[in-house]
Amino acid sequence: MIAKRERIEARFLPEIKRMAERAALLNGLTLTDYLAKLVSEDAPKTLKYHNELTLSNQQFDDFLQICEAEADYELSDEIKQAANRLDKEGF
Amino acid sequence: MKFSQKFCAVENSKHLIKNFDCGKKGMNQFLSRFAIKHTKLGLSHTMVLTVDDRKDKKQVAAYYTIAASNVIRRAIPTTQSLPHYPIPITLLARLAVDVNFQGKKLGEKTLIYALRHAVRLCDRGLPAYGLVLDVLDEEALGFYKKFNFFQPFSDNPMRLFVPMNVLRSL
Numbered sequence: 001m002i003a004k005r006e007r008i009e010a011r012f013l014p015e016i017k018r019m020a021e022r023a024a025l026l027n028g029l030t031l032t033d034y035l036a037k038l039v040s041e042d043a044p045k046t047l048k049y050h051n052e053l054t055l056s057n058q059q060f061d062d063f064l065q066i067c068e069a070e071a072d073y074e075l076s077d078e079i080k081q082a083a084n085r086l087d088k089e090g091f
Numbered sequence: 092m093k094f095s096q097k098f099c100a101v102e103n104s105k106h107l108i109k110n111f112d113c114g115k116k117g118m119n120q121f122l123s124r125f126a127i128k129h130t131k132l133g134l135s136h137t138m139v140l141t142v143d144d145r146k147d148k149k150q151v152a153a154y155y156t157i158a159a160s161n162v163i164r165r166a167i168p169t170t171q172s173l174p175h176y177p178i179p180i181t182l183l184a185r186l187a188v189d190v191n192f193q194g195k196k197l198g199e200k201t202l203i204y205a206l207r208h209a210v211r212l213c214d215r216g217l218p219a220y221g222l223v224l225d226v227l228d229e230e231a232l233g234f235y236k237k238f239n240f241f242q243p244f245s246d247n248p249m250r251l252f253v254p255m256n257v258l259r260s261l
Contacts, residue, residue: 050134052163052177053223059245060164064178066242067220067254075260076240082199083261091094091140091152091200 092192094152098138098204101126101154106139111151113187115227121185122154134158135184138208140201152192155205156185159217181209181219181255185227198234203261210258222258224251 012020024034055063066073075083101108101122109123126137135158141149161177183205188197209222224241226232226249235241241251 050160052161053180053182053244053250054163054165055245056165060162063162063244063252064220066252067178067256073254073257075257076238078238079203079240079261082196082238083203085196086200086203089200090096091197 093143094192094197095141095143095149098140098155098201098208100130101137101139101151103127105148106141107148107150108139111154111187112190114190115187118185118187118227121156122151122187126154126156129156135182137185138205140197140204151189153188153197153201154185155183155187155201155208157205157209157212158182158184159219160223162220162223178220179218181212181217181222183209183222183224185225186231199238202235202238206253206258206261210255210261213255219255221252221254224253225249226251 020034021031024031027034027037029037099105108126111122112119122137122139126135129135130137135156137154137156139151140153142152144150158181160180160182162180163177186198186201186205188201206222209219213219223244224235226235232249235251241253244250244252
């Protein structure tokens with residue numbers, strides 16, 4: 001069974017379009033399959049990059065430690081002042 | 092000038108997103124071109140504070156964008172072989188005030204509002220160990236630093252961090 005296809009409309013500069021057509025042919029692909037291949041290769045990387053902040057081992061451990069050590073981390077006077085100002089004055 | 096007292100989700104039909112000018116092109120462009128698309132695709136959520144007038148389309152005075160993200164421990168082989176899971180966090184990706192309304196403490200009020208929003212999201216079931224701030228430039232860094240509150244998140248100076256359990260008392 002062939003999955004239902006959806007249409008993408010896009011406008012390209014002529015030189016980009018020619019280049020894509022040639023590269024697709026050289027890969028033995030239709031233009032559609034070639035563009036699909038490019039997206040399948042790049043999109044997961046991009047999505048992952050935007051959904052993850054990577055830390056080194058040391059940084060990661062420091063980060064977790066700060067998250068869990070509640071006692072020695074409190075609101076600063078400056079942030080309290082800002083919160084009070086919003087509560088009193090509104091926007 | 093009066094403002095509405097709550098931020099609301101950005102909408103093309105209600106907000107003059109193209110008129111917003113915070114003095115930083117990238118921040119203006121994000122609001123005018125990408126914020127609504129991001130919201131539709133669930134990539135991030137942008138909230139706007141508007142000028143309180145009777146017009147159908149209201150002027151945006153300030154906005155902020157939050158997103159869910161994960162902190163990953165870089166996969167470097169070490170002697171210990173404990174499993175490491177991604178740690179969910181909330182990201183305050185953007186915060187901007189229109190130039191016409193700067194100098195009225197709107198930036199810091201927006202920040203407080205956004206921090207409290209992050210706590211509410213956490214309480215409603217979007218898990219987050221903390222909030223990471225993406226800092227645009229030196230000017231923004233100066234703004235965040237003056238609160239004497241945010242921790243460095245990594246060796247990237249343009250990322251700051253505050254644990255969720257600390258934000259709860261805000």
